[in-house]
Amino acid sequence: MLPNEIYDTLKTEFGDAVIEYNDQQPTDSFILIGADNLFDICHTLRDKDAFLFDYLMCLTAMDLGENVGVVYHLYSMTHKHRLVLKVTAPKTDPKIPSVEMIWRTADWHEREAFDLIGVNFEGHRNLIRILCPYDWEGHALRKDYVAPEYYHNMKVSY
Amino acid sequence: MSDIKRLDLEYSQLESDRMRINVGPQHPSTHGVLRLEVEVDGEIVTEVVPHLGYLHRCFEKHCEKMTYLQVIPYIDRLDYISAMNNEWPYVMALEKLMDIKVTDKVEYIRVIMAELNRIANHQIAVATFGLDAGAFTPFLFFFRDREYIIWILEKMSGARLLYNYFRVGGLAADVYPGFKEDCLNIVKQVRKTNAEVMDLLIYNKIFIQRSANVGILTPEVAINFACSGPVLRGSGVKFDLRKDEPYSIYDRFDFDIPVGTGEVGVVGDCWNRNMVRVNEMEQSCRIIEQAIAQMPDEGDVKALVPKRIKPPKGEVYMRAENPKGELGFYIVSNGTDKPERIKARGASFVNLSVIPEISKGYMFADLILILGSIDIVLGEVDR
Numbered sequence: 001m002l003p004n005e006i007y008d009t010l011k012t013e014f015g016d017a018v019i020e021y022n023d024q025q026p027t028d029s030f031i032l033i034g035a036d037n038l039f040d041i042c043h044t045l046r047d048k049d050a051f052l053f054d055y056l057m058c059l060t061a062m063d064l065g066e067n068v069g070v071v072y073h074l075y076s077m078t079h080k081h082r083l084v085l086k087v088t089a090p091k092t093d094p095k096i097p098s099v100e101m102i103w104r105t106a107d108w109h110e111r112e113a114f115d116l117i118g119v120n121f122e123g124h125r126n127l128i129r130i131l132c133p134y135d136w137e138g139h140a141l142r143k144d145y146v147a148p149e150y151y152h153n154m155k156v157s158y
Numbered sequence: 159m160s161d162i163k164r165l166d167l168e169y170s171q172l173e174s175d176r177m178r179i180n181v182g183p184q185h186p187s188t189h190g191v192l193r194l195e196v197e198v199d200g201e202i203v204t205e206v207v208p209h210l211g212y213l214h215r216c217f218e219k220h221c222e223k224m225t226y227l228q229v230i231p232y233i234d235r236l237d238y239i240s241a242m243n244n245e246w247p248y249v250m251a252l253e254k255l256m257d258i259k260v261t262d263k264v265e266y267i268r269v270i271m272a273e274l275n276r277i278a279n280h281q282i283a284v285a286t287f288g289l290d291a292g293a294f295t296p297f298l299f300f301f302r303d304r305e306y307i308i309w310i311l312e313k314m315s316g317a318r319l320l321y322n323y324f325r326v327g328g329l330a331a332d333v334y335p336g337f338k339e340d341c342l343n344i345v346k347q348v349r350k351t352n353a354e355v356m357d358l359l360i361y362n363k364i365f366i367q368r369s370a371n372v373g374i375l376t377p378e379v380a381i382n383f384a385c386s387g388p389v390l391r392g393s394g395v396k397f398d399l400r401k402d403e404p405y406s407i408y409d410r411f412d413f414d415i416p417v418g419t420g421e422v423g424v425v426g427d428c429w430n431r432n433m434v435r436v437n438e439m440e441q442s443c444r445i446i447e448q449a450i451a452q453m454p455d456e457g458d459v460k461a462l463v464p465k466r467i468k469p470p471k472g473e474v475y476m477r478a479e480n481p482k483g484e485l486g487f488y489i490v491s492n493g494t495d496k497p498e499r500i501k502a503r504g505a506s507f508v509n510l511s512v513i514p515e516i517s518k519g520y521m522f523a524d525l526i527l528i529l530g531s532i533d534i535v536l537g538e539v540d541r
Contacts, residue, residue: 058503105384
């Protein structure tokens with residue numbers, strides 16, 4: 001299935017929760033969806049016979065200035081098609097439903113996104129830091145991040 | 159051999175005080191600075207909690223402060239055992255963004271470099287897996303051969319391990335005189351050693367008893383955890399990006415995808431994962447031979463390299479089949495000469511996340527083997 005066909009199918013099923021389809025070159029075409037219905041949409045994408053997106057290639061969180069965004073790259077082992085999903089949430093309250101129950105691989109990806117961008121994945125069963133120390137402060141990949149001068153009385157050099 | 163080694167004991171009768179043990183971070187069999195917090199009941203592993211980050215340097219933050227060309231040396235340091243393969247998806251992603259079509263000669267050299275590096279990587283993987291199981295001699299054989307491969311890569315790029323050789327639109331240097339003969343000699347040597355190792359290690363009875371039926375990963379779990387590379391193929395899933403989503407010129411070569419067959423043990427156990435790697439070396443040899451026969455001699459490998467890399471606004475996800483699995487780069491460009499965001503989806507990071515799932519219920523000594531059979535590099539896990 002091509003991304004625009006998937007978009008049409010999702011649009012009829014979920015209505016306004018599916019916000020936008022973008023296929024401007026050279027960007028990979030993506031579907032922007034609302035954060036509230038993310039879990040249901042992902043569940044449909046994985047289990048419906050026409051989609052069967054059983055393989056989550058990559059999960060990326062991004063600092064978009066006012067918002068934070070999360071990008072899902074999906075692939076289907078059966079149909080050999082791929083899809084890019086995007087969701088955004090305001091930076092002041094970055095809550096996005098977790099898809100860890102759908103694709104187990106999202107567990108560590110979401111922990112990494114929480115660690116480095118500070119996205120709060122709701123429903124994740126073990127949302128703790130993964131790459132930075134557990135008591136580290138701040139989220140390093142935010143554009144306005146300033147590294148602390150000391151960590152446990154050790155100088156944080158750059 | 160068909161009985162599964164998972165110990166079917168009555169836990170209610172046997173249970174004693176559980177103990178938590180730290181494996182690593184400074185331990186030779188964790189293949190780097192990885193710490194595993196293991197809960198054991200007697201000798202049986204009941205829980206594994208990996209703690210990562212000992213090698214974390216926030217590669218992605220560094221990238222945002224560099225120009226696109228300056229990022230390439232950092233990418234070498236992700237999976238430092240197969241650096242040639244690492245650079246490839248990155249330059250392919252930028253070529254896609256900038257709409258550059260590289261010449262045939264460049265593609266052939268890239269294929270040969272990547273496949274040579276794949277062999278070198280699998281040699282380390284199989285050798286250290288043997289070492290984990292207690293077999294020392296194959297380790298020496300493989301490291302002797304790997305040195306010859308590294309000499310070729312050094313002659314091409316100037317560096318032994320961290321090559322910085324791929325460029326957007328081309329390569330840093332052309333082939334040297336006598337390159338083709340060197341490659342063909344290597345292929346001969348690799349095949350000879352592999353035949354020896356088959357007898358010495360792979361079909362060795364002790365090795366089979368040690369590694370077969372251990373750490374069984376079913377295909378459904380492997381796909382749900384997004385495992386890739388030999389870990390996925392060891393579970394019997396015939397999926398290889400070189401065939402299923404052919405990038406570059408891989409559609410011109412005739413090669414097979416080895417998968418775990420369950421010839422010994424069960425599909426998806428440590429032995430089958432290891433066997434896939436050994437078979438993949440042979441397939442890489444076949445690709446190298448074909449590539450050398452087809453490679454054109456004429457052409458400038460630097461002709462299309464742009465003076466300034468300034469891709470248009472856009473974002474692209476490019477993935478390639480690395481020795482350890484799928485390495486993907488998600489690059490977001492904001493139209494300047496510095497990237498807005500680069501995300502590296504490392505195969506080791508994702509493959510390691512399956513460890514807590516597949517090591518429960520086995521003996522503690524088997525945990526080391528399971529970890530070895532996943533073939534991780536901590537440079538890519540921690541980034």
